Amino acid sequence: MSAQPIADNLFTEDMSALVGARNRETGHIFFPLPLTPDDNIEPIRxxxxGTVWTYTVQRFPPKAPYAGPTDPEKFKPYAVAYVSLPGQTMVETRLTGVDVDDVKIGMEVELTAIPLDPDTPPEEQKLIHAFKPVQGE
Incomplete structure (x- = not known):
């Protein structure tokens, strides 16, 4: 068994996009999907x-129910951002592939999946969504 997403309905089947929700009445788009089907929503890709709208740096292990590495000696700071997806919504996410000191508001980023705890054996890993800087095209 290989690494699996941390939650159902997080990614599209091919993991190339996140699954959001659109309210059928208002058209409002949000992420993640609601937990109940009574919200009059339809899943959307x-x-x-997107672009980094704002961010902060997590410099110490979060408290429970955080499921990632918690050993303060091994913990590595990471950036948490709100990424604006044009014409859709904002997504709270980790940033990867960039030093926390190099993150900039407005930087272009693209979706990727990363292990929540890289020290977990590959067959037990849970994947989370993250965004990384867009490299030169």
Missing amino acids: LASR
Whole structure:
């Protein structure tokens, strides 16, 4: 068994996009999908590229129910951002592939999947969504 997403309905089947929701009455788009089917929503594919709207740096292990690495000696700071997906919504996400000191508001980023705890054996890993800087095209 290989790594699996941390939650159902997080990614499209091919993991190339996140699954958001659109309210059928208002057209409002949000992420993640609601937990109940009574919200009058339809699942939609979200854009896989966006821009960093704002961010902060997590410099110490979060408290429970955090399921990632918690050993303060091994913990590595990471950036958490709101990424604006054009014409859709904002997604709270981890940033990867960039030093926390190099993150900039407005930087272009694209979706990827990363292990929640890279020290977990591959067959037990849970994948989370993250965004990484768009490299030169």
